[in-house]
Amino acid sequence: MSVSSRELMGSRKIPLAMVIIRPAKLFDLPEISRIEVKSFKEKYPRGIFIVFLENNPDTFLVAEYNGKVIGYVMAYLRPDLEGHVMSIAVDPEYRGNGIGRALMVEVIERLIKKGAQYIGLEVRVSNEAAINLYEKLGFRKVKRIIGYYADGEDAYYMMMSVREWGGAS
Numbered sequence: 807m808s809v810s811s812r813e814l815m816g817s818r819k820i821p822l823a824m825v826i827i828r829p830a831k832l833f834d835l836p837e838i839s840r841i842e843v844k845s846f847k848e849k850y851p852r853g854i855f856i857v858f859l860e861n862n863p864d865t866f867l868v869a870e871y872n873g874k875v876i877g878y879v880m881a882y883l884r885p886d887l888e889g890h891v892m893s894i895a896v897d898p899e900y901r902g903n904g905i906g907r908a909l910m911v912e913v914i915e916r917l918i919k920k921g922a923q924y925i926g927l928e929v930r931v932s933n934e935a936a937i938n939l940y941e942k943l944g945f946r947k948v949k950r951i952i953g954y955y956a957d958g959e960d961a962y963y964m965m966m967s968v969r970e971w972g973g974a975s
């Protein structure tokens with residue numbers, strides 16, 4: 807990774823061992839929204855988080871440090887047995903500590919336990935940090951989806967077969 811990429815990462819260095827990954831609860835939603843606002847150009851309507859949490863309580867996870875939510879991941883199992891990662895974000899101040907990776911590993915393990923045969927997601931073609939994270943976990947770019955995002959940017963659909971999942975190594 808280049809120095810300029812690293813400069814984009816968070817300033818707070820924290821021990822990953824003190825970060826708890828746990829299912830999200832309704833009372834976490836204000837903190838999740840706070841991180842979403844800092845992380846994405848487009849926001850989901852608030853109601854989406856509530857409905858998503860009701861339907862996917864095992865695969866909507868937060869990362870908590872010292873009692874504070876500092877990251878989240880939302881995923882669900884589709885009827886075609888694709889475990890789909892809908893969103894992941896880490897508070898900008900805490901990026902670069904392995905929290906995004908820890909959230910992904912935990913949600914992938916949970917999706918596999920629920921029967922996922924493969925894991926898929928969409929990512930902006932310009933999102934170097936997220937693409938690196940996913941590639942390190944074994945995802946591959948499968949196709950480019952033209953104009954996927956509201957601002958016209960393309961997405962990569964990235965996918966990993968569960969057979970290739972080597973765990974958190």
Ligand SMILES: CC(C)(COP(=O)(O)OP(=O)(O)OC[C@H]1O[C@@H](n2cnc3c(N)ncnc32)[C@H](O)[C@@H]1OP(=O)(O)O)[C@@H](O)C(=O)NCCC(=O)NCCS
Nearest residue numbers: 811845895896901902903904905906907929935936938939
């Ligand atoms: C993508 C994101 C979740 C990564 O979270 P994070 O906690 O900083 O990531 P980690 O510390 O676990 O990093 C894991 C790997 O991701 C990659 N990565 C993370 N930040 C990076 C950056 N700024 N530039 C390049 N690669 C990066 C690296 O490969 C890194 O592994 P390494 O530390 O061994 O080099 C975070 O940058 C984020 O919240 N971005 C905004 C929201 C977003 O874009 N979500 C993805 C939508 S598809």
